[in-house]
Each structure stands twice: as structure tokens, then as C-alpha cells.
Amino acid sequence: MKIVVLIKQVPDTYGERRLDTTSGRIDRSIDPVIDEITERAIEVALTEKDRSDAEVVLLTMGPASAVEMLRRGLAIGADRAVHVLDDALAGSDMLRTSAVLAAALRREGFDLVITGNESTDGRGGSMAAMLSEQLSVPHATYLNAVEITPQSVGGERAGERGTRVIRATLPAVISITERNPEARFPSFKGSMRAKKKPLETLSASDLASGLPASRSRILTATARPARTAGRKVIDDGSAAGELVDYLTSSHLI
Amino acid sequence: MTNALALIGLTPDGTVPPAAAALLAGAARLGTPVAVVVTGGALDEPTISALGASGARQVLHYTADDLAESLLTPVVDALAAAVESAQPSAVLLENVIDGREVAGRLAVRLGSGMVVDIVDIRDQDGLPVATTSVLGGAYTVESVTDGGPLIATVRQGAIEGTAAAVTAEVISAALPPSAMPSAVVESSNDAQVTSGRPELRAATRVVSGGRGLQSKENFVLVEQLADALGAAVGASRAAVDAGYVPQSAQVGQTGVTVSPQLYVALGISGAIQHRAGMQTAKTIVAINRDPDAPIFDIADFGIVGDVFTVVPQIIEKIGTAAR
Ligand SMILES: Cc1cc2nc3c(=O)[nH]c(=O)nc-3n(C[C@H](O)[C@H](O)[C@H](O)COP(=O)(O)OP(=O)(O)OC[C@H]3O[C@@H](n4cnc5c(N)ncnc54)[C@H](O)[C@@H]3O)c2cc1C
Numbered sequence: 001m002k003i004v005v006l007i008k009q010v011p012d013t014y015g016e017r018r019l020d021t022t023s024g025r026i027d028r029s030i031d032p033v034i035d036e037i038t039e040r041a042i043e044v045a046l047t048e049k050d051r052s053d054a055e056v057v058l059l060t061m062g063p064a065s066a067v068e069m070l071r072r073g074l075a076i077g078a079d080r081a082v083h084v085l086d087d088a089l090a091g092s093d094m095l096r097t098s099a100v101l102a103a104a105l106r107r108e109g110f111d112l113v114i115t116g117n118e119s120t121d122g123r124g125g126s127m128a129a130m131l132s133e134q135l136s137v138p139h140a141t142y143l144n145a146v147e148i149t150p151q152s153v154g155g156e157r158a159g160e161r162g163t164r165v166i167r168a169t170l171p172a173v174i175s176i177t178e179r180n181p182e183a184r185f186p187s188f189k190g191s192m193r194a195k196k197k198p199l200e201t202l203s204a205s206d207l208a209s210g211l212p213a214s215r216s217r218i219l220t221a222t223a224r225p226a227r228t229a230g231r232k233v234i235d236d237g238s239a240a241g242e243l244v245d246y247l248t249s250s251h252l253i
Numbered sequence: 254m255t256n257a258l259a260l261i262g263l264t265p266d267g268t269v270p271p272a273a274a275a276l277l278a279g280a281a282r283l284g285t286p287v288a289v290v291v292t293g294g295a296l297d298e299p300t301i302s303a304l305g306a307s308g309a310r311q312v313l314h315y316t317a318d319d320l321a322e323s324l325l326t327p328v329v330d331a332l333a334a335a336v337e338s339a340q341p342s343a344v345l346l347e348n349v350i351d352g353r354e355v356a357g358r359l360a361v362r363l364g365s366g367m368v369v370d371i372v373d374i375r376d377q378d379g380l381p382v383a384t385t386s387v388l389g390g391a392y393t394v395e396s397v398t399d400g401g402p403l404i405a406t407v408r409q410g411a412i413e414g415t416a417a418a419v420t421a422e423v424i425s426a427a428l429p430p431s432a433m434p435s436a437v438v439e440s441s442n443d444a445q446v447t448s449g450r451p452e453l454r455a456a457t458r459v460v461s462g463g464r465g466l467q468s469k470e471n472f473v474l475v476e477q478l479a480d481a482l483g484a485a486v487g488a489s490r491a492a493v494d495a496g497y498v499p500q501s502a503q504v505g506q507t508g509v510t511v512s513p514q515l516y517v518a519l520g521i522s523g524a525i526q527h528r529a530g531m532q533t534a535k536t537i538v539a540i541n542r543d544p545d546a547p548i549f550d551i552a553d554f555g556i557v558g559d560v561f562t563v564v565p566q567i568i569e570k571i572g573t574a575a576r
Contacts, residue, residue: 013506013526019392026388037507094367095360120506121388124369125350126357129325133361133433139324140436142350144500154439157324160349160454160501161265162443166324168436178490178507179500215366219382219395227532227551234544235558240566243538244574246554252458252515252536253482253571 001054001150001170003045004108006101006115006127007038007073009066013120024218025091026121028062034069037116039183041176045114046077046184048148055079057108061089061100067199074194075186081197082108086204093214094124101127102134103208112153113173117142128175138168144179255284255379256341258313258402260332260355261304263290265443269303271455274415276345277308279374279407281416283343283381287311288421291331291428293320301421308416313339314425323435325351329358330431336363341402343381345374348406356404366398370510372411381405389506389529408510409454444501453485453502458515459531461487461504464495465520465541465560472497474564475519481571487511487531489521505530519560523548540564 011017012031019026045056058073060066061084070081084104092100105113118125132139143155144163154167158177168174186194204211231246233239247253257280261273273288280286288309290296296314304312313335317327332344332355344359346352348370360367373384381403385394397403453459460482462475472492479486487504488497504511506526516534521527523539523546531537532551539552542559549555556563 013529017388017391019388019394021392024394024396094357094369095364098357098361118507122369123387124353124357126353126367126369129354130357130361133329133358136433138434138436139354141354154436158350158500160444162441164441165439166436167439168324169434172436177500212364213399215360215364215400216368216396216398217366219397221392221394223392224386224390224533227537229550230553230555232544232549232552232555232557235556235563239556239558240563240570243554243556243567244570247515247538248574250536253574 001052001111002057002109003048003054003112003114004057004059004105004110005038005041005045005078006113007042007058007060007069008035008116008119009033009060009062009069010035010119010121017121019221021221021223023091024221032065034072035116035119037118037176037178040178040180041114041116042073042076042078043181043183044146044176049077057082059101059104059108060084061097063090070199071194072186074197074199075191076184077190079197081199083199083201084207085201088204091214093216094122094127094130096212096214098127098130098134099211100204100207102131103211104202105131105135107207111170112148115173115175117175117177128173132173135173137171137173139173140166140168141175143174143176146174146176146180256287256339257283257285258287258289258332258335258339258341258344260328260344260346260352261288261290262347262351263292263300267297267300269300269307272347272409273304274307275410275412276347276407277416278414279345279412280343281308282374283376284341285310286416287313287339287341289313289332289335291315291317291320291328293318296423296425301423305421306418308419309421310419312421312423314423315428316425317428322438323431324438325355325358326431326433326435327428328355329362330428332359333362334426334428336402342379343403343405346406348408352406356406360404363401365401365404367404368396368398369406370408371405372408374405374412386533390533450479451483451485453487453511454509456485456511457513458482458484459487459504459511459513460484460517460519461489461521462492462497462519463489463521464491466492466497469497474560477568478517478519478564481568482515484515484517489527518548519564521548522546523551
């Protein structure tokens with residue numbers, strides 16, 4: 001079985017993330033890290049590799065700095081990595097991104113594609129579904145737990161109004177939620193071996209001609225004023241009363 | 254006047270959900286509001302009048318035999334057919350998991366632009382302009398799309414006002430079998446609704462608990478304060494990971510984003526990823542025994558104290574104040 005895992009580099013959520021208010025684009029130079037959810041996606045693939053002879057390929061579209069997270073993914077056990085790297089793709093919207101990734105997936109071939117359910121920067125939460133539409137394969141998405149068989153993939157799908165058990169025939173695209181386990185750590189041996197594993201770099205023109213243009217456009221972007229601290233009381237037995245008075249005078253109760 | 258579509262997902266018992274009014278109100282700002290409804294069987298009279306009461310001038314109703322079993326595909330097919338027939342300037346959906354995935358698939362199918370999790374929408378000379386609040390509410394962004402309708406998912410509770418009530422005209426059609434393969438839904442497990450407690454995403458008051466609650470048993474304290482305030486229950490990721498509450502209660506970067514009038518954080522340190530989901534609340538109250546907890550940096554009223562001491566006193570005093 002061939003599993004392709006889509007991974008993404010994002011600005012670290014622990015840091016101060018910035019949006020360029022002129023272009024409306026996220027500043028990708030600040031603290032770039034692998035999006036935690038895509039690290040969990042690698043773990044799902046590696047768990048399958050541990051028990052079968054699956055081949056695990058990492059795929060990302062992103063800036064040159066993304067190569068570090070590909071190396072780390074190789075160090076924890078992925079077999080190969082593909083990096084779509086092209087300045088012309090910077091600032092692509094979700095539609096254009098899905099077309100690029102779909103072209104790369106078609107070129108690579110796959111039985112199963114695994115993505116995170118939602119990135120921490122764009123928070124679109126629909127890339128896997130978009131890829132399924134691009135590739136005409138089913139999507140079994142937002143899985144809290146993943147069960148893979150030689151013919152199918154499925155599990156519990158998260159939802160605001162309850163969960164569902166779903167299953168798709170392979171080839172398919174799945175996305176996973178943070179209910180799935182965290183990724184394993186690289187060993188010294190793994191890191192050494194990773195240096196010799198194939199890492200291919202592709203440009204947009206290697207993939208397809210006629211990629212769609214971005215269809216969404218940012219008109220304005222403005223920073224919101226930061227919040228400031230208000231009153232802070234140390235409880236000496238009267239804090240509860242003070243809070244209730246505050247809520248009452250603010251018409252909150 | 255141009256049409257604007259709103260996808261209305263009926264509740265499991267076939268009624269029009271509260272979210273319908275906001276979607277149709279958003280559509281009404283852009284053009285003639287048209288509801289798109291997909292069902293397994295016929296649409297009954299009370300449902301049609303409820304859609305009209307929420308502002309739907311027209312209801313494009315599609316029936317699909319495989320609606321319950323085929324994951325999302327019949328809904329995407331129905332919306333694509335509705336766009337074809339109504340030629341709308343926008344398609345609005347709820348910003349829930351299903352809504353976002355349907356929106357994404359429709360965007361691919363139509364080659365249209367999409368904007369996710371919008372908090373406002375307006376018409377600018379015939380062009381729909383969508384507002385989003387991004388990077389944990391740190392920025393406000395206005396976007397438009399080129400070529401084809403704007404496809405947008407709308408954050409619950411974000412659009413104010415309602416569309417004028419009308420009598421809805423219904424056009425029904427059966428969907429042909431889909432050309433697209435789907436995942437199969439093998440079983441469903443509907444979330445338990447705790448009667449009387451508001452839903453987190455739409456609530457005007459939220460009380461959240463964190464790791465400081467220490468156990469599932471102790472987490473009841475969060476629920477008791479929530480009930481005293483008429484609030485919804487939220488949680489930090491640490492509380493979810495520890496199994497005190499289901500994941501649907503998680504507030505933050507990878508959970509729900511809330512903007513209530515009042516947000517109360519109990520035993521939550523206020524990690525940046527938690528703040529990303531609640532810092533646009535109007536008033537923030539925090540109770541934490543660590544005076545240096547970062548949550549105090551954004552709290553309008555902070556109490557340095559033990560939740561197990563302070564919260565029962567608050568509940569008691571609210572009871573007294575109400576009497
Ligand atoms: C990619 C990513 C996404 C994330 N997404 C989210 C998210 O969506 N939501 C989220 O919440 N977190 C998220 N996190 C995790 C986040 O970084 C924190 O780990 C988490 O918010 C901590 O939860 P907490 O405040 O409950 O726990 P802690 O940080 O452990 O804080 C517990 C607090 O309780 C206080 N306390 C303990 N006992 C008492 C007592 N008796 N009385 C009063 N106070 C007490 C302590 O002083 C402490 O401040 C994410 C992290 C990453 C990396």
C-alpha cells in the first residue's frame with residue numbers, strides 16, 4: 001500500500017503570528033514549524049507501516065524552509081518526500097492549493113492520502129474534501145480514530161452534533177483530528193538514515209499546465225487592538241462577592 | 254435582483270434549525286434569499302412555512318435516496334444544481350465540519366472562490382464582501398471572490414438581524430445518482446443535548462474549565478456555575494485530553510472559537526492557543542490560583558484564588574442576587 005501524507009509548515013502557534021496588512025498574507029518567516037496535526041497524520045501512516053509493508057511518502061507545498069520538517073518526517077520513518085517549491089505558488093488560495101496538491105498526488109499515485117483536518121494558520125478545514133473532489137475519490141474525513149484494511153479506510157468521524165462511523169473504498173483521502181496520537185520522536189539512527197532518503201523538489205511547471213488562478217482576493221486587513229488586563233483581586237474570602245457585584249453592575253447577570 | 258443561496262440542513266427530526274435564520278439574513282443582504290434543502294423524502298408544510306418565516310423567498314428542494322448513507326456527496330450535487338438554476342452571487346453555509354467540506358467540494362466543482370468562517374457579509378455594488386477574523390482574532394480581513402459565486406461558511410451567531418418573513422415558493426426535484434464516489438456512513442451517534450443548556454458556539458455566556466479542575470468529577474463545578482449563569486460549557490485542550498469533557502467542548506486554536514458577552518475561565522492558564530479561541534469575548538473573567546497565569550493579561554476581572562473555594566461562593570451569591 002502506498003500512503004501519501006500531506007504535511008504543512010505554519011507559523012508556530014506559541015509565537016506572535018503576523019499578517020502583512022498590505023498583502024493580507026500570513027508572514028511565513030516567523031517561527032516556521034510543522035503543523036502539529038500533520039505530524040499526527042504522519043504517525044497514523046507510520047503506525048500502518050509498522051504492521052504492514054506500506055510505503056510512506058511525505059508531500060508538502062511550501063517555502064524552502066519546509067525542507068526541515070520533511071527531513072524530520074523522514075527521520076521518524078517516512079520513506080520519501082516530495083516538496084512542491086515555487087515562488088509563483090506563494091499566496092495561493094484554497095482552490096489553487098487543492099489543484100496543485102491534486103496534480104502532485106496524481107503524478108505520485110496513491111492508495112491512501114492522509115491530511116490533518118484543519119491547519120492552525122488558514123483554518124480552512126476542507127482541503128481533504130477538496131482533494132477528493134479534484135481526484136474523484138471518496139473522502140473519509142475528520143477521523144478521531146483510523147482503521148485501515150487492504151481495501152478500505154474508515155473510523156469515527158467527529159461532528160458538532162454527534163459522531164458517525166464512516167468507511168471509504170481505496171483509493172481514498174482521509175483527514176484526521178487531534179484525537180489521534182502524537183508523533184513519535186526521531187532516533188539518532190533515524191536522523192542519520194534520513195539524510196540518504198530521497199527528497200524530490202518540484203516546481204509548478206513540473207506538475208501541470210493550466211493550474212487555476214486564485215479566486216479569492218483580500219480587500220483589506222487590519223490588526224485588532226490587543227486586549228489589556230483589567231482588575232485583579234486576590235481572594236481573601238470576599239472575591240466572589242466582588243465578582244458578583246461586578247457582573248451585576250455590568251448587566252451580565 | 255440577483256439570488257443568494259443558503260444551504261439549510263434540517264435537524265434529525267426534520268425541523269428548521271435556529272442557524273437557518275442567520276444564513277437567510279446574510280443572503281437577504283446580497284439578493285433574493287433562496288433556501289436549498291436536501292431530504293430523503295417529501296418536505297412537509299410546517300417546514301416550508303418555517304423556511305418562509307426565516308426569510309426564504311424560494312426553496313430549492315432536492316430529494317436524494319442515498320442522503321443518509323453517502324457522506325456529503327448528495328448535498329454537493331444539490332448545491333451545484335441549485336447554483337446552475339439560480340445563478341446566485343453567493344452560497345452561504347454553516348461553519349460546521351459538514352458545511353466547510355461541502356463548501357470546499359462545491360468550490361472545486363464550480364472553480365469558485367471560498368471564504369471560511371465569515372463573521373460578517375455585505376454587498377458592495379453587487380459584489381459580496383465577506384469579513385473574517387483570523388489568527389485567533391488578531392486581525393480582521395475583508396475578502397471578495399472573482400468569477401463565480403462567493404462560497405462562504407458563516408460562523409454561528411455572527412450575523413445579526415433577520416430577513417423579512419415571506420411565503421416561500423417551493424421547487425422540488427429528484428437528484429440523479431451521483432457521478433462522484435462517496436464514503437459510506439455506517440452508523441450515527443447523535444450528541445446528547447443537555448436540556449436547557451445553550452450550545453457552545455452560539456452562547457452569549459460561556460464558562461470553561463481547564464486542567465485546574467483536576468478530575469471529571471470535579472468538572473461538575475464548571476457545569477454548576479454555567480447553569481447558574483445560563484451559560485454554555487467549554488474547556489481547554491488539557492481538560493479534553495484528560496477526558497473531563499468531550500472534544501466538542503474545546504475552545505481555542507484547534508477547537509471552537511467563541512465571542513460571547515461573558516467568558517469565564519476556571520483553572521485555565523491562558524495559553525496562547527486557548528486565547529486564540531476566546532479573546533474576542535466582550536468580558537473575560539478568570540479564576541486561577543497562580544497570580545502569574547497569562548489568562549490574567551486579558552481578563553477584565555481576575556481572581557487569584559482556588560476554584561474549589563471561590564466558585565461555590567459565586568454560585569451561592571448568584572442565587573442570593575436572583576432572589
Ligand atoms: C497546535 C496546538 C493547538 C492547541 N489548541 C488548543 C486549543 O484549541 N485549546 C486549548 O485550550 N489549548 C490548546 N492547545 C494547548 C495549550 O498550549 C495548553 O496546553 C492548554 O490550553 C492548557 O490547558 P489548561 O490551561 O487547562 O492547563 P494548564 O496550562 O496546565 O493550566 C492549568 C491552570 O489551572 C490552575 N489551577 C490548578 N489548580 C487550581 C485551583 N484549584 N484553582 C484555581 N486554579 C488552579 C493552574 O494555576 C494553571 O494555570 C494547543 C496546543 C498546540 C501546540
